Amino acid sequence: MNSRVIAAIFVAVFMIGVSAAFGADYDHEVKAKNISFAWKIDGDKLLGKMSAKTDGWVAVGFNPSTKMKDANIIIGYVDGKDAKIYDHFGEKATGHSEDTKQGGSEDVTLVSGVEEGGMTTIEFTIPIKSADKLDGVLSADSDTVLILAYGDRDSIKARHKYRTSMTVNLGTGAVK
Numbered sequence: 001m002n003s004r005v006i007a008a009i010f011v012a013v014f015m016i017g018v019s020a021a022f023g024a025d026y027d028h029e030v031k032a033k034n035i036s037f038a039w040k041i042d043g044d045k046l047l048g049k050m051s052a053k054t055d056g057w058v059a060v061g062f063n064p065s066t067k068m069k070d071a072n073i074i075i076g077y078v079d080g081k082d083a084k085i086y087d088h089f090g091e092k093a094t095g096h097s098e099d100t101k102q103g104g105s106e107d108v109t110l111v112s113g114v115e116e117g118g119m120t121t122i123e124f125t126i127p128i129k130s131a132d133k134l135d136g137v138l139s140a141d142s143d144t145v146l147i148l149a150y151g152d153r154d155s156i157k158a159r160h161k162y163r164t165s166m167t168v169n170l171g172t173g174a175v176k
């Protein structure tokens with residue numbers, strides 16, 4: 001094997017290592033004030049990354065009927081090195097709690113959680129077509145209302161410091 005081939009193999013292995021260290025690549029991203037949400041639809045899963053300028057919780061919700069009501073909410077925080085993530089449902093316009101407390105199931109998988117330099121970033125996966133009726137079905141080719149929020153404490157009972165909502169197409173990333 002000549003030295004060029006060896007160098008090419010070395011670079012390829014290095015690049016694979018770098019991309020693994022930085023987690024999944026995402027296809028789309030929306031940003032609001034001090035908070036962002038990136039995602040990718042991968043087969044029957046949505047890979048999500050939520051990031052906010054906070055040492056407290058960060059959350060994304062899908063398809064509320066009004067404010068937080070009926071939204072499939074994914075909320076998490078990093079306490080020290082320990083990341084927590086929860087699958088919640090907006091049971092009213094101004095409140096949410098665990099799907100499991102409302103007859104549903106926990107359907108979020110934590111991928112990673114990091115709190116660094118005043119930013120909290122959490123990666124997760126959720127099913128596109130969850131078996132839990134509280135989650136609803138995500139669509140890649142019609143409008144999805146996203147709600148994004150963060151709080152300044154590692155407690156999912158603490159209200160948001162900031163919240164916003166927007167309408168996106170999860171398939172194309174277009175924001176309305």
Ligand code: HEM
Pocket residue numbers: 059060061066067068073074075093094095096147148149151156157158159160163164165
């Ligand atoms: C942690 C506990 C939470 C509490 C106690 C709480 C409480 C409230 C209350 C009282 C309101 C109405 C007043 C206002 O507009 O600020 C509200 C609105 C809102 N919340 Fe929450 N919230 C919580 C978590 C969340 C989460 C996790 C999200 C997003 C994933 C979220 C998204 C929103 C949005 C988008 C609105 C405003 C909707 C609108 O006016 O159209 N909230 N929340």
